[in-house]
Every structure is written in C-alpha cells, then in structure tokens.
Amino acid sequence: MRVFITGASGFIGGAISAEFLKAGHQVIGLTHSEEGAALLNAAGVDVHRGNINDPQSLQHGIEKSDGVIHCAYMHGFDRIEAASRQESAAINHLGRFLVGSDRPLLITSVAAMGIAIPGQPAIENHFDPNQRNPRYATETAATHVADQGVHVSVVRLPQVHNTQKFGIVSSLLQIARAKGISAYVGEGANRWAAAHLLDVAALYRLVLEKNEPRTYHAVSEEGITLKEIAATIAERLNIPLVSLSVEEAQSHFGPLAMFLDFDMSASSEQTRQRLHWHPAGPGLIEDLRQYNIVL
Incomplete structure (x- = not known):
C-alpha cells in the first residue's frame, strides 16, 4: 500500500511513517522544508514537496497514494484560531480530492472531543462540537467530507x-x-489520558489497513491525575510542588491555563475490541521519570 502522510517528519508522523515502512508499505511524506526532506530521505520515505496550504500539492500526493493520513497541525497555544482555520481548509481539500474513491482518509484529533459527561472518560462514539477545546474544528471538517462520501x-x-x-x-x-x-x-x-508513541503509530496502521470509517481512540492509559504529573515534574527538577487557584493559573500558565482544570480522561474500549489493538509501551509517568533533565 502507498500511504500519503502529512506531517510525516514530525514527532507523531515520523513514528507512523516508520511503522508503515516496517510493515512493508510505501510511504510518501509531505514536507515544505529542506530539513524535513532530509529527515524523510534518511528514514526511507519518498519525499513529496508541498504544504497543507497548497491544494495542488495535496492533490498530487493523493494521486500517488492508496490511502491518506493527515497528522500535520500548526501547534501553539498563541495561534489557536489560525490553526483551526488552516486545519479545516486542509481537511476540506483532502476530502475534495478523495470524493468518489474508496481510499481511506485518516484525520487526527484529540481524545477530549469524546467527552459526553464532564469528569467521565471520553468515548469513541461521541462528539461535542460546542466544547471549549479548539480541536472541534478538525472533527467538524471531517464530518463535512464524510457526508460527501469520503471514507473518513x-x-x-x-x-x-x-x-x-x-x-x-x-x-x-x-x-x-x-x-x-x-x-x-x-x-x-482532573485526569489526562496518555499513550506511548509506538503504540499510537501501530494504531494508525491498523485503522488504515482495516478501512472501516469510524472514530478510534489511541489511548492506553485512561487517565493520570494532573497532580501526579506535576509531582513527577517537581521530583525530576527538584523544585517545589504547588497548588494554584484558577485565577493564579491564568497568569502562571498563560494560554495553556485553559486546559489545566480540564479533565481529559478517555476510554479506548471500543477501539481495542474492533482492531485487537494491544498497547504495550511504557506509561506516561514511567517515561517522564526517564526524561533526560539538563539543568
């Protein structure tokens, strides 16, 4: 299978590319930079020059592929609105070039989109477009292209x-x-769900190979409390652990504060049953304790 991946040289996209290559598939990676092209070449990925803002480059990548994975995203808490606009446009372009085809399109979102009841784990078959997490734009666009017949x-x-x-x-x-x-x-x-990078990459492969359009959760740990995460960071950096009020958090964390009192736990029960996905990587706290702190 020839797989076209946006964001192929990134943290998650790079792991996905490696997973598909290991399974014997061909990977076509979208990149706009010389640095990205060098990384892709070194990894054995076929380089496709372009970017997600250029519909023609997306179309040419799709024409060479049997399936598409979109995991490029403009990260940054200070540019959320711009990222949402860019994401919606990219997904609509990808979908437009896949209409009338049975080739799969995989869209990347966040598990918190599946929260049905505040404080309860998110589930795969729920989507709330009115919640405060800005990634709602991703799934709204995905729903739009699915309504046109794309296998999303x-x-x-x-x-x-x-x-x-x-x-x-x-x-x-x-x-x-x-x-x-x-x-x-x-x-x-409040709890945050987590998963090891290699387990996530394996799930993308299973989803594309199965080509059964639905929503999947790449979640191996349902939820780790924010206090435990902060305590582990305090231990690793040898600094005090402090509780802040919501008001204090605004100035301390800046734009990130909107997520800090938000429960982002999530279940992957449906995903595991449908795909026989068995995540086996280390947990978040275990990896955090292995982080190489350079003081």
Whole structure:
C-alpha cells in the first residue's frame, strides 16, 4: 500500500511513517522544508514537496497514494484560531480530492472531543462540537467530507509520549523549569489520558489497513491525575510542588491555563475490541521519570 502522510517528519508522523515502512508499505511524506526532506530521505520515505496550504500539492500526493493520513497541525497555544482555520481548509481539500474513491482518509484529533459527561472518560462514539477545546474544528471538517462520501476515520490522541516528548506535559515541564515551581490547579484531581508513541503509530496502521470509517481512540492509559504529573515534574527538577487557584493559573500558565482544570480522561474500549489493538509501551509517568533533565 502507498500511504500519503502529512506531517510525516514530525514527532507523531515520523513514528507512523516508520511503522508503515516496517510493515512493508510505501510511504510518501509531505514536507515544505529542506530539513524535513532530509529527515524523510534518511528514514526511507519518498519525499513529496508541498504544504497543507497548497491544494495542488495535496492533490498530487493523493494521486500517488492508496490511502491518506493527515497528522500535520500548526501547534501553539498563541495561534489557536489560525490553526483551526488552516486545519479545516486542509481537511476540506483532502476530502475534495478523495470524493468518489474508496481510499481511506485518516484525520487526527484529540481524545477530549469524546467527552459526553464532564469528569467521565471520553468515548469513541461521541462528539461535542460546542466544547471549549479548539480541536472541534478538525472533527467538524471531517464530518463535512464524510457526508460527501469520503471514507473518513478519526484517530483521537491523548498525551502522546516517549522519553523525549509528552504532549502538553512538555509545556508543563518548560514552565516549571522557567518559574522554579511545578504547579497544578486546585486539588489536581482532573485526569489526562496518555499513550506511548509506538503504540499510537501501530494504531494508525491498523485503522488504515482495516478501512472501516469510524472514530478510534489511541489511548492506553485512561487517565493520570494532573497532580501526579506535576509531582513527577517537581521530583525530576527538584523544585517545589504547588497548588494554584484558577485565577493564579491564568497568569502562571498563560494560554495553556485553559486546559489545566480540564479533565481529559478517555476510554479506548471500543477501539481495542474492533482492531485487537494491544498497547504495550511504557506509561506516561514511567517515561517522564526517564526524561533526560539538563539543568
């Protein structure tokens, strides 16, 4: 199978590319930079020059492929609105070039989109477009192209980690190091789901190979409390552990504060049953304890 991957040189996209190559598939990776092209070449990925803002480059990538994985995203808490607009446009372009085809399109979202009851784990068969998490734009666009007949599956991600990166937790590490305290909000009882990078990559492969359009959760740990995460960071950096009020969190964490009292636990029961996915990687706290702290 020839798989066209946006974001193929990134943290998650790179692992997905490696997983497909290991399974004997051909990978075509979208990149706009020389650095990205070098990384893809070194990994054995076929380089496709372009970017997600260029419909023609997307069309040419799709024309060479048997399936598409979209995992490129403009990250940054200070540019959420721009990222949402870019994401919606990219998904609509990808879908437009797949209408009338049975080739699968995998869209990347976040597990919190499946929260049906606040404080309860998110589930695969629920989507709330009115919640405060800005990634709602991803699934709204995915629903739009699915309504046009495109074979769309959504892979929702939790905090994806190895021993170098940890999703939003990486930002908590940076803030803790800069400010000399590791903080959480209130009692810190809200939970965040997590999964190891290699388990996530394996799930993308299973979803594409099965080509059964639906929503899947790449979740191996249903939820780790924010307090435990902050405590582990405090231990690794040898700094105080501090509880902040919601008001204090606004100034301490900046734009990230909107997520800090948010429960982002999630279930993957339906995903495991449908795909026989058995995540086996280390947990978030275990990887965080192995993080190479350079003081």
